Amino acid sequence: MTISCVRNKSGNEAARKAPRLVLSSGSAFAVMLTDALRSRGWDVHTVRSDEAVKAAIKKNPAAVVIPVCAGAESGFLTAAKIRKAKPRLKVVLVGERTAKAEKLAKFVGAEFAAETDGIGGLLTAFARA
Numbered sequence: 163m164t165i166s167c168v169r170n171k172s173g174n175e176a177a178r179k180a181p182r183l184v185l186s187s188g189s190a191f192a193v194m195l196t197d198a199l200r201s202r203g204w205d206v207h208t209v210r211s212d213e214a215v216k217a218a219i220k221k222n223p224a225a226v227v228i229p230v231c232a233g234a235e236s237g238f239l240t241a242a243k244i245r246k247a248k249p250r251l252k253v254v255l256v257g258e259r260t261a262k263a264e265k266l267a268k269f270v271g272a273e274f275a276a277e278t279d280g281i282g283g284l285l286t287a288f289a290r291a
Contacts, residue, residue, distance in 0.1 A: 181224040182207065186215050186237075191256070191277045195227065198281040212240050219244055219251065225288055228272075230257030242270040254287045 183199060185192055187208040196206050207223070209215050212234055219226060226244060228237040241253045255267045259276035267274035273287040 181205065182221065184209060184215060184218040184223045184226045186210070186212075186226075186228045186240075192229070195256075195281060195284060199284075215240060216243070216247075219248055223251070225252035225254065227254045227256055227284065230255050230263055238266050238270050238272075241267070241272040245271040252288055254284060256284070 181203070182205045185196060185199075185206055185208050187193070187196065187210060192208065196208055199206050207218055207221075209218050215226065215228065226241075228240050228244075230237040237255050237257070241255055244251060244253050249271075253270075253272040255263070255270075255272045255274050256277060257263055257274075259274075259278065264274045273290050275283040275287040279286070
């Protein structure tokens, strides 16, 4: 798990608490998202397995980002389990944009962002969640 500290311009830890995000990683896209979100002040925790995602949500993040094609179970199943356990938690599934992927994300109570949408698409999905 990777943890970052947000710092203000003087180099001290930020007075306000940074929004925590759990990001299921393993792809080049996830690395790009991590860097982009950290530069915007998010406290990003990257994890590599379905179980690590489930453990990380116990620390009450503001949002969780899961790839559609995850590890042992689909991202849709992981998202459904997270939404059942923490109904108010923002969950965003990331993958290739198809009508089926968007429909399944909505069905499990998550937002959807395509990798091709980049960081802007992800931030838009957070706003909708």
